[in-house]
Amino acid sequence: MANPxxxxxxxxxxxxxxDFIQELLWRYQPDTSEWTFTNLFIWRSHxxxxxxxxxxxxxxxxxxxxxxxxxLQPVGSxxxxxxxxxxxxxxxxEKGEEDPRMERVDRRMASELEGAADxxxxxxxxxxDYVYRTEDLMNLAGRKYHSKRNHVxxxxxxHSFSYAPLTEEHLKECLALTETWCEWHRCEEDMNxxxxxxxxxxxxxxxxxxxLQGGAIIMEGRVEAYALGELLNDQTALVHIEEANxxxxxxxxxxxxxxCEKSWRDVPYVNREQDLGEPGLRKAKESYYxxxxxxxxxxxxxTADKTDAPPE
Numbered sequence: 001m002a003n004p005x006x007x008x009x010x011x012x013x014x015x016x017x018x019d020f021i022q023e024l025l026w027r028y029q030p031d032t033s034e035w036t037f038t039n040l041f042i043w044r045s046h047x048x049x050x051x052x053x054x055x056x057x058x059x060x061x062x063x064x065x066x067x068x069x070x071x072l073q074p075v076g077s078x079x080x081x082x083x084x085x086x087x088x089x090x091x092x093x094e095k096g097e098e099d100p101r102m103e104r105v106d107r108r109m110a111s112e113l114e115g116a117a118d119x120x121x122x123x124x125x126x127x128x129d130y131v132y133r134t135e136d137l138m139n140l141a142g143r144k145y146h147s148k149r150n151h152v153x154x155x156x157x158x159h160s161f162s163y164a165p166l167t168e169e170h171l172k173e174c175l176a177l178t179e180t181w182c183e184w185h186r187c188e189e190d191m192n193x194x195x196x197x198x199x200x201x202x203x204x205x206x207x208x209x210x211x212l213q214g215g216a217i218i219m220e221g222r223v224e225a226y227a228l229g230e231l232l233n234d235q236t237a238l239v240h241i242e243e244a245n246x247x248x249x250x251x252x253x254x255x256x257x258x259x260c261e262k263s264w265r266d267v268p269y270v271n272r273e274q275d276l277g278e279p280g281l282r283k284a285k286e287s288y289y290x291x292x293x294x295x296x297x298x299x300x301x302x303t304a305d306k307t308d309a310p311p312e
Contacts, residue, residue, distance in 0.1 A: 007059055008090060010050035013040050015209060021051065024058045028075050029233040031294050032106045033129050033273045035075065036230060038210045038240060042202040046195040057083055061091075062103075069095040073105045073299075078112055084119070088301055102299040103127075110297045120302045126277035129294035130285045131236065132270050137260040137288065144289055152257055155250040159219065163258045166214025166226060171204050173223035174216070177243055178204075184246045200241055203228055212240070215259045217251065224248060225255040229263070237264040238271045256288075 001020040005011045013021075022037040033039060040049050040060065048064030057076035063069045071087045074080050084102065091100035103124070110121050140149040155161075164170070178200050187193040203212065207228070217225040225244035232238035239259070244251035264270055269291065275282040 005052045007052045007054040007086075008094065010052045010059075010061060010063075013044045013049050013051055013060075015041065015206060017051070018209065021058065024075060026233075030075070030106065031108070031129075031233065031236070031271075032104065032296055033232065033238055033271055033294075034072060034104050036232060036238060036240075038203065038212065038230060041206070041210065042199040042240075043195075045198060054083055054086070059083075059087065061087075063095070068099075069097055070100070071102045073102055073109045080109065080112055081116055084109075084113065084299065088299070092301075100301060103296075105297040105299050107295045107297075110295075110299075113299065118302050120300045122298050122300075124296050124298050127274050127296040129274055129296070130272045130288075130290040131292050131294050132272065132288060133291045134237070134260055134264050134267055134270050136291070137256060137270055138265065140257065148253060148288070151250045151253040155254050159248075161224075161254070162218045163262055164216050164218055165262070166207070166212075166216050166228070168208060170214075170216050170223055170226070171207055174226045174243070175201065175204050177223055177226065177245060181243055181246060200243070203241055213263050215255070215262055217244070217255050217258065219248075225251045227255050227259040229259070231267070232271055235267065236269040236271050237267045239273070 001017065004020060018037050018041070021040070025035050025037065028035065040051075043049065046064070047062040048067075050061055050063055052059045054074070057074040057080070059074055060072040061069060062072070069091055071091060074083045074087065088100040088102065091097045104127050105121075113119055113121060136145070140152065166174070178197065182193065182197050187197050203210065207214065210230075212228050212230050214226060214228045216223045226242075227239060228241040229237055229239040242252065242255060242259075244255055260270055271294065272285060275285050
């Protein structure tokens with residue numbers, strides 16, 4: 001990109017920004033799921049993401065209507081203390097935020113800021129990413145995976161299916177499957193589910209340009225489950241989306257196992273993103289026994305009134 005926006009000028013995230021931003025992110029080798037261009041792009045409407053550059057740092061802010069504005073962490077080389085202060089002050093002065101904050105800050109950034117008396121750092125458990133050993137998700141070996149292994153074996157005995165790498169010819173069926181999922185979960189009554197549906201639609205509509213990898217479970221000639229992902233860093237794959245026909249039991253277990261085996265066999269770890277504090281989702285993610293939780297934090301000015309902390 002010849003002329004990227006320079007702070008304090010921000011611009012909305014657009015598809016044409018992909019190569020420039022993704023190169024910066026790959027150079028950083030992030031550990032948390034926010035930091036692929038795909039995630040920023042497909043959720044750009046929901047969060048009102050905009051971006052800018054300050055020297056060599058990538059800056060991203062959320063300026064969604066009817067919600068407080070906040071910043072994500074500056075992406076780039078250390079030290080970043082001064083640019084963090086600059087962003088928080090900008091939110092306070094330019095956006096009128098009485099309690100300016102930085103959300104989903106990774107452990108690396110939080111460690112840099114330790115000891116800064118004018119900043120507060122607090123973990124946000126609902127945002128922690130679940131990171132698994134790929135071999136565990138592929139093989140489901142050992143006593144702790146006994147029930148998961150049973151689910152997969154039961155499905156194999158009772159159903160005829162095939163796995164196929166996702167291509168453009170599958171995208172229309174994937175979209176139809178997601179519409180079925182949305183009807184099942186009554187998305188029209190839940191704004192968050194509608195926003196999730198829009199993010200999935202954006203990922204499928206731009207599957208090739210975003211350079212995603214995907215896999216599908218085919219049954220009787222139809223796509224009944226699919227997954228989309230990409231490399232987060234050179235040691236970790238990131239699963240963005242996983243959908244399955246809700247009327248066929250064990251399909252989620254099958255697409256999870258098959259996508260890891262067929263697409264990410266040579267990558268040591270798989271990041272399956274956060275649970276957002278949803279009890280059912282947390283239970284499901286914990287049932288696969290993560291290797292670790294990738295921590296995230298909220299950074300605020302230490303002088304801000306902490307009695308009105310925003311929900312995670």
